[in-house]
Amino acid sequence: MLKILIPTLFLLPTTWLTSSKWLWPTALTQSMLIALGSITWLNNTTDTGWTALNSYIGTDPLSTPLLVLSCWLLPLMLLASQNHLSSEPMNRQRMYITLLATLQLFLILAFGATEMIMFYVMFEATLIPTLLVITRWGNQTERLNAGTYFLFYTLAGSLPLLVALLMLQNSTGTLSLLIIPYAKPLLLMPFGSKIWWAACMIAFLVKMPLYGMHLWLPKAHVEAPVAGSMVLAAVLLKLGGYGMMRLMIVLDPLSKEMVYPFIVLALWGVIMTGSICLRQTDLKSLIAYSSVSHMGLVAGGILIQTPWGFTGALILMIAHGLASSALFCLANTNYERTHSRTMLLARGLQIALPLMTTWWFIASLANLALPPLPNLMGELMILTSLFNWSAWTLILTGIGTLITAAYSLYMFLMSQRGPLPQHMLALPPSYTREHLLMALHLIPLLLIILKPALLWGWFAC
Amino acid sequence: MLSRFTRLGTTLPRILANSGVRFVSQSQKSASAGSATLSELLPPQDSHDHGEVNHYVKNPDYHGFSTDPVVDQWNMRLAFFFGVSVVLVIGGTFIHYLPDYGMRQWARREAERLLKHREAKALPLIAEDYYDSSKIVLAAAGED
Numbered sequence: 001m002l003k004i005l006i007p008t009l010f011l012l013p014t015t016w017l018t019s020s021k022w023l024w025p026t027a028l029t030q031s032m033l034i035a036l037g038s039i040t041w042l043n044n045t046t047d048t049g050w051t052a053l054n055s056y057i058g059t060d061p062l063s064t065p066l067l068v069l070s071c072w073l074l075p076l077m078l079l080a081s082q083n084h085l086s087s088e089p090m091n092r093q094r095m096y097i098t099l100l101a102t103l104q105l106f107l108i109l110a111f112g113a114t115e116m117i118m119f120y121v122m123f124e125a126t127l128i129p130t131l132l133v134i135t136r137w138g139n140q141t142e143r144l145n146a147g148t149y150f151l152f153y154t155l156a157g158s159l160p161l162l163v164a165l166l167m168l169q170n171s172t173g174t175l176s177l178l179i180i181p182y183a184k185p186l187l188l189m190p191f192g193s194k195i196w197w198a199a200c201m202i203a204f205l206v207k208m209p210l211y212g213m214h215l216w217l218p219k220a221h222v223e224a225p226v227a228g229s230m231v232l233a234a235v236l237l238k239l240g241g242y243g244m245m246r247l248m249i250v251l252d253p254l255s256k257e258m259v260y261p262f263i264v265l266a267l268w269g270v271i272m273t274g275s276i277c278l279r280q281t282d283l284k285s286l287i288a289y290s291s292v293s294h295m296g297l298v299a300g301g302i303l304i305q306t307p308w309g310f311t312g313a314l315i316l317m318i319a320h321g322l323a324s325s326a327l328f329c330l331a332n333t334n335y336e337r338t339h340s341r342t343m344l345l346a347r348g349l350q351i352a353l354p355l356m357t358t359w360w361f362i363a364s365l366a367n368l369a370l371p372p373l374p375n376l377m378g379e380l381m382i383l384t385s386l387f388n389w390s391a392w393t394l395i396l397t398g399i400g401t402l403i404t405a406a407y408s409l410y411m412f413l414m415s416q417r418g419p420l421p422q423h424m425l426a427l428p429p430s431y432t433r434e435h436l437l438m439a440l441h442l443i444p445l446l447l448i449i450l451k452p453a454l455l456w457g458w459f460a461c
Numbered sequence: 462m463l464s465r466f467t468r469l470g471t472t473l474p475r476i477l478a479n480s481g482v483r484f485v486s487q488s489q490k491s492a493s494a495g496s497a498t499l500s501e502l503l504p505p506q507d508s509h510d511h512g513e514v515n516h517y518v519k520n521p522d523y524h525g526f527s528t529d530p531v532v533d534q535w536n537m538r539l540a541f542f543f544g545v546s547v548v549l550v551i552g553g554t555f556i557h558y559l560p561d562y563g564m565r566q567w568a569r570r571e572a573e574r575l576l577k578h579r580e581a582k583a584l585p586l587i588a589e590d591y592y593d594s595s596k597i598v599l600a601a602a603g604e605d
Binding site: 021022024025028029032033035036039040042043044045061072075079082083086428429431432433434436439440443444447451453454 | 515516517523524525526527528529532535536537539540541543544545547548549551552553555556557559560562565
């Protein structure tokens with residue numbers, strides 16, 4: 001663990017002490033070496049599940065894929081941001097990389113935490129760099145509103161979580177994830193225990209986000225700069241899913257009745273946000289709502305509490321992280337050329353930028369869950385476990401899958417096909433950097449097809 | 462016709478396009494008029510580069526990293542080497558050779574081996590009872 005944490009921590013002196021000419025190559029190289037080190041976590045050596053274990057941090061098959069995803073995302077964020085930051089003063093560029101590196105640090109500590117209060121503190125800590133990135137580097141005036149929504153939605157959800165965790169600590173004496181599965185369940189009066197269940201879950205449901213508490217997401221994703229959108233979509237949403245999966249163990253007898261409204265809300269959200277996607281004019285907003293849609297399915301998979309549901313949720317989280325981040329990078333390539341997110345203004349790009357169309361195509365196919373990509377595998381497992389619980393969910397998930405395919409196709413056709421607008425005949429061609437960025441997103445996604453057992457979480461054995 | 466000028470860069474066709482008829486205001490210029498033409502809202506900004514610079518003019522081998530050609534090339538090399546050759550290839554090899562976690566691949570091979578053996582010997586492929594039926598103790602019919 002330290003071989004990753006120390007280089008990440010020392011990314012901060014690197015950004016401030018490197019000369020301005022070599023800042024970005026150096027930060028990129030260091031973050032890629034950190035990503036290489038993070039791959040060693042995929043080697044789960046122990047039968048108990050917890051590898052790299054010490055008093056504070058450990059990894060297990062659930063947190064490992066998410067950790068690798070977080071570590072891989074930092075070099076991709078640096079690649080994506082290099083161009084739009086190049087015109088800014090050096091100190092602001094260094095500050096930006098510093099914020100991304102501290103976010104990375106908090107994320108590693110959050111996913112690796114074995115004690116729930118540490119997880120909680122890191123969960124909250126990730127809000128600060130993200131808020132700074134959205135509000136200080138966003139491009140429109142709405143970024144302040146977006147930052148406010150982002151911060152206060154999550155905080156409002158997480159304050160009850162703190163109280164709930166402290167109550168659990170009081171009764172059990174420990175909040176260590178290694179011990180808590182074997183502790184006595186928290187016994188309160190019937191209504192009190194329902195409130196306690198809700199207090200535990202609401203923070204993560206807001207973060208995922210669950211439809212109904214999702215309003216912060218389109219704002220935050222749209223107003224954030226590309227690296228902010230990437231990390232939000234790829235990793236921060238998964239913090240919510242991860243937290244739910246960890247906490248489900250202690251909530252056990254209560255969850256049988258309590259999950260019912262939330263599963264229904266999640267599935268309804270899949271359809272509703274999918275339909276909203278079909279009516280979007282703003283490209284980033286479309287991708288943001290598609291994130292809510294996919295995360296609704298993940299929430300359904302986690303709340304159903306079956307092995308296949310959990311496994312499907314984890315696979316879909318990783319696959320969606322890569323695909324959604326890829327789509328935000330593609331949207332950014334459009335934005336850097338046209339300075340607009342309106343889809344109508346950037347149509348017919350296949351004629352102007354044909355190589356980028358390949359990446360648009362693969363990313364759209366990943367988004368609509370084409371087999372044999374892991375996106376489909378995750379969705380199928382969740383679909384099946386929901387069907388096993390209640391046959392009626394098939395209607396909701398089936399329509400949801402159909403709408404997902406529809407809006408992914410719509411996004412591809414709107415941006416790539418059709419006539420090229422007259423005002424856009426002189427677009428700079430795609431840069432090597434952009435192609436590399438897309439390749440580094442989508443090649444891991446394709447490689448996961450060859451070894452999906454990496455993402456099966458606890459149920460790989 | 463204007464598209465032919467794109468070979469010279471992006472500024473010339475834009476100037477020619479901007480001087481066209483589209484940007485002549487047709488409305489009355491009075492204080493009470495609520496409408497405004499595009500040219501009043503967005504005056505043409507020539508001094509404000511903001512991404513309109515075509516980097517390929519100065520550096521035909523521009524990779525998208527930096528305006529300095531040396532840094533640009535080295536950045537590209539580092540990004541590709543560490544991104545592809547190190548992480549994807551070496552990391553991928555590491556992942557490929559990870560041990561068989563939870564003995565899943567062993568279980569599959571063992572099952573196939575047993576099946577092959579039993580098919581060859583014409584033995585039943587799998588025992589119908591999961592538990593040994595001689596060890597199950599059932600209560601007698603009349604007892605409670």
